[in-house]
Amino acid sequence: MTLPAPQPKASHFVGGYYIEDTSGDEIAVIYPFTGEQIASVHAATDGIVEQAIAAALHAQQDWAARSGTERGRVLRRAADIMRARNHELSQLETLDTGKPYQETSLVDATSGADALEYFGGLAASLTGEHIPLGEDWAYTMREPLGVCAGIGAWNYPTQIACWKAAPALACGNAMVFKPSETTTLCALKVAEILVEAGAPPGLFNVIQGRGDVGAKLIADPRIAKVSLTGSVPTGRKVYAAAAEGIKNVTMELGGKSPLLIFDDADLEDAVSGAILANFYSSGQVCSNGTRVFVQAGIYDAFVARMAERLHGVKTGDPLDPEVNFGPLVSAEQRDKVLGYIEAGKAEGARLVTGGAALEGPGFWVAPTLFADVTDEMTIAREEIFGPVLSVLKFDDEAEAVARGNATEFGLSAGVFTTNITRAHRVIRQLQAGSCFINSYNDAPVEVPFGGSKLSGVGRENAKAAIEHYSQLKSVYVRMSQIEAPF
Numbered sequence: 001m002t003l004p005a006p007q008p009k010a011s012h013f014v015g016g017y018y019i020e021d022t023s024g025d026e027i028a029v030i031y032p033f034t035g036e037q038i039a040s041v042h043a044a045t046d047g048i049v050e051q052a053i054a055a056a057l058h059a060q061q062d063w064a065a066r067s068g069t070e071r072g073r074v075l076r077r078a079a080d081i082m083r084a085r086n087h088e089l090s091q092l093e094t095l096d097t098g099k100p101y102q103e104t105s106l107v108d109a110t111s112g113a114d115a116l117e118y119f120g121g122l123a124a125s126l127t128g129e130h131i132p133l134g135e136d137w138a139y140t141m142r143e144p145l146g147v148c149a150g151i152g153a154w155n156y157p158t159q160i161a162c163w164k165a166a167p168a169l170a171c172g173n174a175m176v177f178k179p180s181e182t183t184t185l186c187a188l189k190v191a192e193i194l195v196e197a198g199a200p201p202g203l204f205n206v207i208q209g210r211g212d213v214g215a216k217l218i219a220d221p222r223i224a225k226v227s228l229t230g231s232v233p234t235g236r237k238v239y240a241a242a243a244e245g246i247k248n249v250t251m252e253l254g255g256k257s258p259l260l261i262f263d264d265a266d267l268e269d270a271v272s273g274a275i276l277a278n279f280y281s282s283g284q285v286c287s288n289g290t291r292v293f294v295q296a297g298i299y300d301a302f303v304a305r306m307a308e309r310l311h312g313v314k315t316g317d318p319l320d321p322e323v324n325f326g327p328l329v330s331a332e333q334r335d336k337v338l339g340y341i342e343a344g345k346a347e348g349a350r351l352v353t354g355g356a357a358l359e360g361p362g363f364w365v366a367p368t369l370f371a372d373v374t375d376e377m378t379i380a381r382e383e384i385f386g387p388v389l390s391v392l393k394f395d396d397e398a399e400a401v402a403r404g405n406a407t408e409f410g411l412s413a414g415v416f417t418t419n420i421t422r423a424h425r426v427i428r429q430l431q432a433g434s435c436f437i438n439s440y441n442d443a444p445v446e447v448p449f450g451g452s453k454l455s456g457v458g459r460e461n462a463k464a465a466i467e468h469y470s471q472l473k474s475v476y477v478r479m480s481q482i483e484a485p486f
């Protein structure tokens with residue numbers, strides 16, 4: 001298999017070109033399967049940050065002056081290019097993250113292309129309204145915000161870049177995007193593709209760096225909006241920095257989501273749902289349903305069947321299309337997850353399967369199933385971001401809802417039951433932004449995605465995202481003479 005060369009032409013993509021400044025700190029690109037360095041980039045210097053913002057400001061003028069139809073055509077062309085290059089982009093996503101190709105070839109560039117296509121389709125319909133007021137009238141215009149900053153996490157580098165770029169660009173904004181320092185490669189390809197599709201150079205720029213570069217970017221007064229995908233502690237810092245400039249924000253943060261499985265659920269379906277809710281991307285998904293509450297009547301059957309189904313995990317080289325479970329993204333993340341597993345054992349959870357690192361040079365953690373987990377255990381309270389499923393027993397519906405909601409997070413929630421009245425009743429009471437009935441972790445671009453409570457502010461995807469990347473201008477038009485008091 002010929003692999004894409006992981007080393008990018010240069011670290012940053014600014015003003016339509018790859019640019020470099022090796023005086024920035026070196027950031028190694030590590031392939032999580034081998035633990036070996038496969039490329040390197042340099043963190044953006046102040047000069048690179050300045051060039052990126054200047055290029056974005058310039059491009060935004062041209063872009064905002066184009067019709068929505070023209071803007072949409074560029075985004076849809078970019079979607080077509082991404083789809084045509086799915087194989088190569090998916091391999092790069094695998095090298096960047098360690099997620100199996102079996103998964104990346106279905107999800108990542110595809111989901112990115114869906115966002116570009118969807119918002120490309122919406123671009124021409126972003127109109128204001130006419131408000132009759134007797135003889136007078138008013139109208140509204142939907143205007144872009146200006147230059148937006150996008151800051152990404154490491155679990156979905158292509159998708160996160162596209163989920164932010166597509167609505168921003170559709171509304172007439174430009175963007176400077178900083179990927180996670182752990183996954184630096186994929187967003188550069190998104191930038192290349194947008195230029196190839198006809199976006200003005202500088203419309204979507206990618207600069208590398210750690211938190212300090214992100215902080216510098218969002219502190220700049222020329223940045224009108226900040227969209228972050230990351231953890232709650234980072235969200236607090238970024239939100240506070242954005243508040244200094246009264247900037248618009250979208251915060252896509254962490255979660256500890258409940259998945260409620262009732263006695264009357266289809267057992268096999270519920271087990272499949274819980275697998276999707278916990279082991280996809282080796283558990284590194286923000287919306288994962290990591291607290292699986294199972295009603296007493298099917299509790300033992302659920303735990304037994306889940307343990308059996310986990311025998312279907314196939315590890316190995318994530319680029320092998322037969323492999324369905326990959327390593328974690330970094331040594332640091334593996335160690336963090338192993339720490340939580342030890343806490344689970346020490347606090348008395350019953351380890352059913354897994355519970356240790358796997359052999360190999362890469363960053364492996366075995367898919368881990370804990371039963372008899374109780375609400376106060378660390379593994380039931382904190383976001384682990386790894387392949388660790390906790391099963392908690394419950395007796396009745398009200399108890400399950402109360403315990404499900406007893407968290408500071410509010411990203412997702414799910415329910416498995418064949419009683420449709422109960423399904424809707426329970427979902428209505430669960431405090432979460434993205435919910436599922438007899439399913440889990442579906443994220444089509446047509447549906448708003450985001451969290452409540454500490455899990456976030458604002459929504460990505462769907463028409464809801466337009467509100468977060470545009471502002472309304474109201475214009476009052478008087479048709480009659482003005483009556484003034486003096």
Ligand SMILES: NC(=O)c1ccc[n+]([C@@H]2O[C@H](COP(=O)([O-])OP(=O)(O)OC[C@H]3O[C@@H](n4cnc5c(N)ncnc54)[C@H](O)[C@@H]3O)[C@@H](O)[C@H]2O)c1
Nearest residue numbers: 152153154179180210211214215230231234252253254286
């Ligand atoms: N809700 C969602 O849509 C969603 C999706 C994916 C991941 N996540 C969350 O992301 C976390 C995992 O990702 P991570 O470890 O990369 O998160 P992180 O918070 O460590 O970093 C996220 C990004 O913020 C940058 N950053 C750090 N400090 C900054 C600062 N002071 N100013 C500006 N930027 C700064 C980082 O460099 C990185 O690019 C998990 O908590 C997960 O739940 C949420």
